[in-house]
Amino acid sequence: MKRFCRGHYGMVRRKNAGIKIAALGTAAALLLTGCGTGGSHDEKNKSLKIGISMYDQYDTFVSELVSYLQSYAKQKEKELGITITLELQNANNSQMVQNDQMDDFIEDGFDIACINLVDRTDASTIIDKAKSSDVPVIFFNRELVKEDLERWDKLYYVGADAFESGKMQGQILVEECKKNFSKIDKNGDGILQYVMLEGEAGHNDSMVRSMSVINEITDRGYMVKKLTDEIANWNRDQAANKMKQFIEQFGNDIEVVLANNDDMALGAVDALKASGIDSGSDKWPAVLGVDGTSVGLDAVENGELLGTVLNDAKGQAEGMLELAYSIANGTKLPKEFELLDGKYIRLPYKIITRDNLAEIRMELM
Numbered sequence: 001m002k003r004f005c006r007g008h009y010g011m012v013r014r015k016n017a018g019i020k021i022a023a024l025g026t027a028a029a030l031l032l033t034g035c036g037t038g039g040s041h042d043e044k045n046k047s048l049k050i051g052i053s054m055y056d057q058y059d060t061f062v063s064e065l066v067s068y069l070q071s072y073a074k075q076k077e078k079e080l081g082i083t084i085t086l087e088l089q090n091a092n093n094s095q096m097v098q099n100d101q102m103d104d105f106i107e108d109g110f111d112i113a114c115i116n117l118v119d120r121t122d123a124s125t126i127i128d129k130a131k132s133s134d135v136p137v138i139f140f141n142r143e144l145v146k147e148d149l150e151r152w153d154k155l156y157y158v159g160a161d162a163f164e165s166g167k168m169q170g171q172i173l174v175e176e177c178k179k180n181f182s183k184i185d186k187n188g189d190g191i192l193q194y195v196m197l198e199g200e201a202g203h204n205d206s207m208v209r210s211m212s213v214i215n216e217i218t219d220r221g222y223m224v225k226k227l228t229d230e231i232a233n234w235n236r237d238q239a240a241n242k243m244k245q246f247i248e249q250f251g252n253d254i255e256v257v258l259a260n261n262d263d264m265a266l267g268a269v270d271a272l273k274a275s276g277i278d279s280g281s282d283k284w285p286a287v288l289g290v291d292g293t294s295v296g297l298d299a300v301e302n303g304e305l306l307g308t309v310l311n312d313a314k315g316q317a318e319g320m321l322e323l324a325y326s327i328a329n330g331t332k333l334p335k336e337f338e339l340l341d342g343k344y345i346r347l348p349y350k351i352i353t354r355d356n357l358a359e360i361r362m363e364l365m
Helices: 041-046 060-080 095-107 124-133 162-184 204-219 236-253 262-274 294-301 313-329 357-363
Strands: 003-007 010-015 018-020 047-054 083-090 112-115 137-140 155-159 191-198 223-231 256-259 286-288 308-310 344-346 350-352
Touching (some): 047 095, 060 083, 095 124, 112 124, 137 313, 162 204, 294 357, 313 344, 350 357
Parallel strands (some): 112 137, 191 223
């Protein structure tokens, strides 16, 4: 039995513990027939049905990416004169739930499934279901193991190069050290004492960002000392709790806070504020994030974050939709999206500081 409820995205249908919403245009009355259900070429040209499973709808970056996807779908409906249906489901951090959601997409005759994996190392069930039903899958944001992606020619990935994001995060700190090293090196010992907030155990982006940021800083000639690091699962509240413990243990010895994403960086900010430290004081450490979320950009503007790295949610959303349309209709991708190795669309990261914040915001409009 299907129950309707008011949820995060408005009026939605709850199904298998997931969240479902349809984004329909002016041609909504058309019969929607998926490419795996024997529909004619003409029908496919008139409609595109995309099932989207998010690992956690409350992840700020994923939520913003999906919002861009919805907006772009409306734009493409008008441009192409077709109906685009987006069904959003929330896996609630359960791979088992997400596997069931793949069944839903197949049973409902969707053309494409877009999967934001709960567990990047456990994609086999979804891949097996997709392959046996001939439903292509675009994985996004949480990169699966390369060997899994190569198991079938209708599996794709849209995201970015995690190594690049860590490198750029390090570049932000290095450039600030060049301008005013004594401001960062508060105890004057010539070493940057840092704490790190990591995304989650075994997550590719988390591991690579944590490694590449430190490599960039040390390769540029600065000495660092890790005071401690903790996993906070990309979550603001968890990061705030971890940062509270860091402050209790190390106090003003913390000179730099490196977070694998903006939500965790903002959790660190919350804990610093709660401890009575003002962001304008000389006791405030350099806090850096990754993602360039709207709240992250606000924190850069008011000086709470030294900087962040734009993970192009807008570009990834547009790339996903263009790829889905290309797959369903056998058309070429627009020239701004390159399909690397026949599998990957990777959008470049961008450094964000106060110096280019206005420019970045214009690009995201």
